[in-house]
Amino acid sequence: MRRIKSSVFGMLALVVVAIFSLVGCGSEKQAPPAAQQAQVVEINVSAAASLKDALADIQKDYQAKNPNSKLVYNFGASGALQKQIEQGAPADVFISAAPKQMNELEAKNLMNKATRKNLVENKLVVVVPKETKLNITKFEDLTQDGVQKIALGETATVPAGQYAQEVLQKLGLWDKLKDRVVFAKDVRSVLAYTETGNVEAGIVYKTDAISSDKVKVAAVAPEGSHQPIVYPIAVATGTKQQKAAEAFVEYLFSADSKAIFEKYGFVMGN
Known part of the structure; x- marks a missing residue:
């Protein structure tokens, strides 16, 4: 009798272990693998101080439409931003208030020439x-x-x-x-x-x-009294977020962004 009882208890133990194993497997299937969870991509944008208000509005729109992207702005004088980029400050996208700063960064191979465009104009x-x-x-x-x-x-x-x-x-x-x-x-x-x-x-x-x-x-200022005020934009050659940076630049030329720039008095570039 003792042998029969021990045998029965052994079988019951195996059944219980099997049930818990199945429950465990089921719970694992419900949790998505970590690799499939969306990661937030940070895009560092160095931009001329005069763009602050317009870009703040665009930030709200862009992040609402692209919840996996986070825009991190660094506003300042274009020359100061140029120096920061030359010294290795994180920048995926640069928007200057004049061609000069962009030209100098491009000459040092710090800006991707193929991505450069004139974003907006000013007076x-x-x-x-x-x-x-x-x-x-x-x-x-x-x-x-x-x-x-x-x-x-x-x-x-x-x-x-x-x-x-x-x-x-x-x-x-x-x-x-x-x-x-x-x-x-x-x-x-x-x-x-x-x-x-x-x-x-x-x-x-x-x-x-x-x-x-x-x-x-x-x-x-009278017409012809100064060089045209254009704001060039480009993706930095050192970016680790090439696709995300290019996608943001493309969005800045969209109808939604155009409406915001014009609201603040800018004219879209050619």
Whole structure:
């Protein structure tokens, strides 16, 4: 009898083990393999400070439509961003406010020439505090005695500052005004100086002027007084996210992105 009982208990034990094994197998089938779980791809975008508002809106749209992509922006003066990229800062996509910075990176084989396009265009304007009593309607009016300080972007690193200097030189005003110039680290800082009344006038992009309710446009740079203001875009040669970076660049030329850029005063590039 003892032998029969032990045999029966042994068989029952085997059945129980088999049942638990089957249950375990079933639970494994329900969990998707880790390899099949979608991974979020990070796209590092270095972009001119004047694009900040438009790209913030585009970020919301793009990530909603592409939940597996995460856009990480680095905004600043184009010259400063160029230096960062040269020094190895992470950048999958670069958008400059002028061709110069893109050209220099391309010459060092840091930008993929085949992916380069002109994204948007802009205009250069003089802005003044909204409540100013000064009568400024053209660039030449900046020479009047009431204008003691004029904010410009650093001409060594900020394209808006370079364009501004080009206009003032073209109009024969630079030597008269250079002692009144207050240099700022980027175009948004120029706007802030003007908004707070720390300067009587600033020279910024039209899109920056539109973004603020504390300033008004006093004058627009005459046609032909500076090089065309174009924003080239390209994928970095060192990117590890080639397909994702190219997909984002392509999206920036879509109808959805075009509507956002135009909302902020940009004109799409050719």
